[in-house]
């Protein structure tokens with residue numbers, strides 16, 4: 364395909380849902396995400412960008428029909444890598460609203476930008492910790508760059524963007540322009556790809572919050588919750604396959620994720636009860 368990418372087969376469509384997997388934990392997430400996408404009846408390709416992950420962890424993704432595209436992490440400089448190493452980033456820009464799992468490596472997030480090197484006309488990127496709950500192929504007709512606001516505490520959050528779901532148009536020119544902006548002397552992107560993309564696309568188009576509904580909304584802003592409207596549910600911070608201290612508060616969402624992660628039936632989303 365091009366430098367730094369190696370696909371296991373050709374594209375079947377001009378459009379693709381794309382996610383990223385750099386370790387076994389996110390492969391678990393991606394399996395549930397891919398199954399959710401298959402259940403929506405999407406006609407787009409399903410693409411998993413992955414680093415050096417064990418074949419056994421990728422096999423369930425392949426079995427769901429995914430096109431596996433092996434990628435190198437970005438060729439960023441030692442100074443960039445040191446500034447964005449997990450401990451350094453957590454010390455300089457602590458997470459105060461939730462906890463990042465031990466298997467989350469901030470530097471890996473930047474590999475999302477490889478999607479601009481793919482051989483598709485239009486892609487929608489979705490984090491591996493999300494579920495697509497209804498057919499959302501309409502998003503392929505949206506321009507670059509659309510994303511939803513990073514809302515999970517208050518209306519003030521509508522100022523910020525979340526990079527767990529976004530629309531993009533792959534282009535080598537864009538990829539190279541991004542690389543020229545990303546790793547400049549002294550660069551520190553405190554929320555990694557999210558901060559970078561917000562800066563690269565300052566006029567980002569807003570998707571409805573329902574295109575990237577963050578799990579904390581369930582308890583922090585229950586008035587915003589509407590199962591009939593939610594397209595993509597995103598488990599930001601703690602993951603539904605972990606034991607964590609918000610698990611009881613988020614139980615119905617975790618149970619839903621588990622239904623998708625298993626092989627059995629999934630519930631009718633529109634008829635689920637809302638937050639208490």
Ligand code: UDP
Pocket residue numbers: 382383384385386389466467468469471472489490491492527598599600601
């Ligand atoms: N990711 C990954 N390995 C990592 C960190 C991130 O594969 O070590 C990918 C994965 O697709 C993940 C996304 O990048 O969903 C962003 O990370 P995460 O979802 O944990 O961030 P959050 O949504 O909690 O901000």
Ligand code: MN
Pocket residue numbers: 490491492493527597598599600
């Ligand atoms: Mn995420």
